[in-house]
Amino acid sequence: MKLRTSIFFTIVALAAMLALTACGSNNSKNNNSSPAASAPAASEGAEGGQTIEATIDASNWKFDVTEVKAKVGDTLKLTMKSSEGNHGILIEDLGGVKIKNGETVEIKLDKAGTFEYHCNIMCGQGHDNMTGNIIVE
Template identity: 65%
Template sequence: MKKPGRIFAIVALAAVFALSGCGNKNNNTASPSPSPSPTASTPAAGGGGMHDVTIDATNWKFEPAEIKAKVGDTLKLTLKNSQGAHGIASDDLGIKLKNGETQEIKLEKAGTFEYHCSIQCGQGHDNMVGNIIVE
């Protein structure tokens, strides 16, 4: 059973990511402040932290579209469809999620790993991608 405080923290974090995605779709410019990591549980040196991340899928984007973590961390990903029918897949990380599902992924190597919508969802389907950046 989940604690109300933890649920509130996850919802608040999702809201921060959702609001940070508003505005210019071109992410090539520097943002005014550094984007927060999915949770504050990451140790300062090295990995080993647990990140609870709820990915909100709408027509036709994911929020957050970028997730940062460290080698050795574990991501606990949950997919929530707010609009349309979507899934998430990443062959590189072995991710395969449908709406409402949760999967834990141990991040064992550095790199940028793409995830994409795994359900054909309409005209913007090909643009539904995100990245997990492991440092």
């Protein structure tokens, strides 16, 4: 009876020691792993950073909106509608963005300036009058 008990405790003690050393080696391995690089999130909302929504309605031969103002860092969500005739919008100075009737495009405004847009579909005698400006400050 006494012998059994002491063997039992010896086994328990050995098991505990094994467990401790196993834990110890695991911990040292974990400590060697390089820290996870946490890149800073894209800097949004600092200056500008808002979403500006504008709808430009085209008719023969004008755009109802000829000036859209925004700030550097804003995202311009531009929708084009054509209530009369067949028109489109081309913004050459902002990467040649094209917007068709009923379409919405999102443009990230990352530089200041005045960017002209104009109709890019030959729509008739007043075609050349169909211009406007996106002013980014």
